[in-house]
Amino acid sequence: MQLAESSPTSFSVVPLVLKDDEQSHWLHFVSIDATAFEHWHAQHRQWLHPTESSYYESITSDVRRSSFLLGRIAAKSALTRQLGSMQPEAIEIRSGLFQAPIVCAAAANPAQVSIAHTRTMACALAFPATHPMGIDLEDILPDRSQAMERQCSESELAMVQALPSTVAHPWHVLWTSKEALSKAIGTGFTTPIRLFEVRELMGVSASPLEGRYAHFGQFGFKSWTIGQRVLSLAYPKSCHLQCGNDAPT
Template sequence: MMPIGEGLRTQVVQLQGSESLYRCQLTVFAYDTPQVDAAYDAAYGCLSSAERAYCDRLKVRKRALEFTFGRYVAKEAARAAADGALARESFEIRQGLFNQPILVCPDGRDLEVSIAHSNGVAMALVHPRACPLGIDLEVLDGRTLSTMTEHLTEHESALMDRHPVASDRSYLPAVIWTAKESLSKVFKSGLLVPFDLFEVQSISTRSEVMTSAFRSFSHYVAASARVGDFVASIAYPKMTDLRTESGAPFPSLALPGSSQAG
């Protein structure tokens, strides 16, 4: 098994609409390990010539790691979406006008990808174009949470103060932030528009999954969960029901600090 095989996890995420079932593939890889150099070499080998050229121009190692492993997990998710019939190397992740990732499939499959990375973890969700989705991931540390808290709107601050579970309030800024950023990726805007545009209107909690509704985008919601030292969010159409293949309300992510990470 090549070095990157350790710690790589891919699973099915399903969204049930009124008439259609949309199958997506979510891949996560925690690469901040003593084997990171060997894993990087393996992931770099899966890049296209254009992707390698871009990566080689990156002067900061952290950025090169994020780019390379982000592309790798995206290609692994795409390979899974193709039922393993296509090699990772046959996919390419190009950059759009706003630097959004554009998945190019060798057989012309109508798929899109959303990529996130934080503190040594890369995550990608490949989904049918017909069902727009976005993901985000953030580590829970004091500095990051402080920055997120500073960017809360007045309404979001009030939501946090009124949240019924006191123990959740410590990481609620990360829930709100990742919910908003995952929605921004649905619209391919990222942080190029005022973040307040994606203001969270309400938050409900069920089975340790928080669901955010948006003031200006009532046709979307975001599911968020704390997993170890991280918070992850998936923004998806409100008219669908998000479940894993086993029926769980949120994917099982083996992230650092979680019991699943071992």
């Protein structure tokens, strides 16, 4: 998966395809560089639903304002592509009981969205509501690696120790894959993190890295190292996810 290093006011769009036994489904991944905040702030009412706009204008924390706005714009950009001709301000993204984003839009084919952000980037994945998915993104920071390692099980520690040295940032891969799954099932980390244990890592000599979960056999994940970030995407294991060089043109 390639994220375009374009101008800071533009966003990168990556189309993906999810194939199940019956048909293929388009997905849309969008990322926005956090340096573009002032550009998007100037036009936020063109993107936010009136309820979202009122909430955004009430936020006093600069960090929270940036993450909320850029996350919503990434999500709206992905959703307008997923849903067709809808205007972004006509789509409302509410927060569920466990803070998962809930898409409210008058569309024939319902879609949902997963949102992730760091201090340097916001991103979102729009997907059919019938196929639960989730993404997570983390900046690669050495001090975070130690905290992530402490959250791993004994079997995960042994699995990482057995990996070839060419596998980059394994602790970030495990952490983001777990958070992506927690978003796919709608609980976030309100569920004990040990339940999201990774059972297997595959394709260690290629990108993306792929994996399976110990307690959620219904899902698999793919992870990419993108510059100084790790992105993971959890999706139904019964489906085939086409992306990167395999994505249709």
